[in-house]
Amino acid sequence: MxxxxxxxxxxxxxxxxxxxxxxxxxxxxxxxxxxxxxxxxxxxxxxxxxxxxxxxxxxxxxxxxxxxxxxxxxxxxxxxxxxxxxxxxxxxxxxxxxxxxxxxxxxxxxxxxxxxxxxxSVLTEGIKDIYNWIKICKGCKKKYKSDYKYDECEICGSPIIKKRIKIN
Ligand SMILES: [Zn+2]
Known part of the structure; x- marks a missing residue:
């Protein structure tokens, strides 16, 4: 092959x-x-x-x-x-x-x-195969699922931001 x-x-x-x-x-x-x-x-x-x-x-x-x-x-x-x-x-x-x-x-x-x-092509189909969005705490970097509904970290209270990550 x-x-x-x-x-x-x-x-x-x-x-x-x-x-x-x-x-x-x-x-x-x-x-x-x-x-x-x-x-x-x-x-x-x-x-x-x-x-x-x-x-x-x-x-x-x-x-x-x-x-x-x-x-x-x-x-x-x-x-x-x-x-x-x-x-x-x-x-x-x-x-x-x-x-x-x-x-x-x-x-x-x-x-x-x-x-x-x-x-x-990259923009139409490439990205979603290898990237995904997560939410991450700006302070302690704790990761949350992308559907996490609060704006503040449950550990340290810092704001949570969206981030693109590799999933494989
Ligand atoms: Zn935190």
Whole structure:
């Protein structure tokens, strides 16, 4: 059986997507595109945890992709970073992985359809698979279920705030 992996573009990181169950791959340029501090920390911790791998697409995959997008007319709307992310998916497919690209970019999704590589968007469906909301006390950090109906912590009386957490 082929091993399922995720290929992430910058919209995936900004949307907070990074699977804990399957390996995630991206290209070096995406790392430098993610400028906002929170997303960048998220990304660095994923590399440290060994769930995110940074890899360059190979040349034959870049050439193959160029040929395909020339035909499809999506050339202009794709940046070099977009193209490299797509080529990385092709490289991984050749390496006997089953890549699943995570992107909110419609041009990229169109090319992925032609390449017959599965994809998912972050904002529409990705987040609810790996994140959930909880309530947490600002003071003592006690966690409450998201349907907890009081605004103050039962232990220390501090306000309770909503927080997004990973559930797997
Ligand atoms: Zn408390």
């Amino acid at each position: 082929k091993k399922k992996v995720y290929v992430l573009d910058s919209s995936a990181f900004i949307g907070g997507f990074c699977s804990e169950k399957k390996p995630n791959f991206t290209i070096p340029e995406v790392i430098s595109e993610v400028k906002d501090v929170k997303s960048n920390l998220f990304l660095q911790s994923a590399v440290k945890k060994g769930i995110l791998f940074i890899k360059e697409p190979d040349n034959p995959s870049m050439l193959k992709l160029d040929g395909i997008i020339k035909k499809s007319g999506d050339l202009i709307r794709l940046s070099i970073v977009d193209k490299k992310v797509l080529a990385l998916a092709l490289t991984l497919k050749k390496d006997k992985f089953e890549p699943n690209v995570v992107t909110d970019d419609y041009s990229m999704q169109n090319v992925l359809k032609i390449l017959e590589i599965p994809y998912r």
